[in-house]
Amino acid sequence: MIFRNDVALSRVTTIGTGGLARAYAEPRTIVELEHTLRSAREQGLDVATVGLGSNLLAADAGVDMLVLRLADELAEARTEGTVLVAGGGATNAVCLHRARAAALGGFEFACAIPGTAGGGVWMNAGAYGSDWSAIVKRALVATADGTGWLTPAELGFSYRHSILRHGQVVAAVEYQLVPSGTDEIRARVRDLVNRRKATQPTTKRTFGSVFKNPPGEVGAGQMLELCGLKGYRHGGAVISSRHANFIENAGGATTADCLALMAEARRRAREAFGVELEHEVVLLR
Numbered sequence: 441m442i443f444r445n446d447v448a449l450s451r452v453t454t455i456g457t458g459g460l461a462r463a464y465a466e467p468r469t470i471v472e473l474e475h476t477l478r479s480a481r482e483q484g485l486d487v488a489t490v491g492l493g494s495n496l497l498a499a500d501a502g503v504d505m506l507v508l509r510l511a512d513e514l515a516e517a518r519t520e521g522t523v524l525v526a527g528g529g530a531t532n533a534v535c536l537h538r539a540r541a542a543a544l545g546g547f548e549f550a551c552a553i554p555g556t557a558g559g560g561v562w563m564n565a566g567a568y569g570s571d572w573s574a575i576v577k578r579a580l581v582a583t584a585d586g587t588g589w590l591t592p593a594e595l596g597f598s599y600r601h602s603i604l605r606h607g608q609v610v611a612a613v614e615y616q617l618v619p620s621g622t623d624e625i626r627a628r629v630r631d632l633v634n635r636r637k638a639t640q641p642t643t644k645r646t647f648g649s650v651f652k653n654p655p656g657e658v659g660a661g662q663m664l665e666l667c668g669l670k671g672y673r674h675g676g677a678v679i680s681s682r683h684a685n686f687i688e689n690a691g692g693a694t695t696a697d698c699l700a701l702m703a704e705a706r707r708r709a710r711e712a713f714g715v716e717l718e719h720e721v722v723l724l725r
């Protein structure tokens with residue numbers, strides 16, 4: 441199989457940084473995906489999958505991997521009774537739309553998370569007291585060795601974490617939802633989106649939360665704000681003056697700029713609070 445080698449990852453990450461992928465493909469069906477994974481193994485290529493790139497930082501010098509983005513059939517969503525069946529590349533927006541059309545609730549918490557079903561599983565993404573682990577019934581995971589369904593226990597969910605590793609591709613996800621009035625769903629979504637707009641830089645290019653919240657009362661954003669880092673800039677990247685756990689691309693940012701800000705933020709949090717902040721964002725090299 442021949443892969444593309446002209447795809448800049450700045451085009452597939454929400455922060456808009458990152459160099460070329462060594463190889464790139466957009467499998468459209470499970471058969472194509474399995475074939476792609478076997479072909480990558482034959483060519484000695486490591487594989488990483490991207491969703492909307494909304495929690496990703498890719499190296500400026502490029503990524504020495506086959507980067508996959510799931511398309512067509514692997515990015516669709518439909519309901520079957522109270523189960524929402526989503527392709528790994530289906531966006532949360534599409535899933536929410538399908539759920540609401542079928543009067544199914546439980547997915548509203550994801551309304552302001554700009555990712556895909558696969559990215560949500562990998563990250564155990566969450567907001568407003570819920571996360572993927574609360575609604576995933578099972579996930580179809582493809583590797584070069586074969587494809588099979590994994591249960592939530594097998595996915596090893598914990599705070600913003602699953603046990604998935606590159607080379608394991610979430611091809612589909614089944615969400616267990618609950619019957620709910622469509623007006624109630626709309627009202628919940630409206631409320632959550634308004635809360636989000638009031639506190640986060642929703643109109644800027646970011647990659648979501650930079651760091652996981654450390655255990656304890658003080659969140660990462662509050663800690664970095666207390667360190668005086670709001671508005672702190674390196675090159676084209678700036679720590680958001682809206683929410684200090686976000687880095688914005690203020691124009692011409694590079695991944696190196698973001699990493700420099702992250703190193704400074706970790707150093708200041710260590711000095712001021714004795715806390716080692718852990719990256720939430722995934723680094724692709």
Ligand SMILES: Cc1cc2nc3c(=O)[nH]c(=O)nc-3n(C[C@H](O)[C@H](O)[C@H](O)COP(=O)(O)OP(=O)(O)OC[C@H]3O[C@@H](n4cnc5c(N)ncnc54)[C@H](O)[C@@H]3O)c2cc1C
Nearest residue numbers: 491492493494495528555556558559560562565566610648
């Ligand atoms: C404005 C903004 C707000 C955000 N708010 C939140 C929030 O409230 N809560 C939250 O948890 N996150 C939040 N995020 C971060 C991000 O949206 C989530 O982590 C999201 O789930 C990532 O999904 P994605 O499809 O974009 O994954 P990507 O960012 O593309 O990838 C993230 C990881 O998942 C892996 N991956 C992606 N797709 C697959 C797949 N099909 N199979 C296997 N691995 C895969 C990637 O390899 C990578 O390791 C926010 C981001 C932004 C930009």
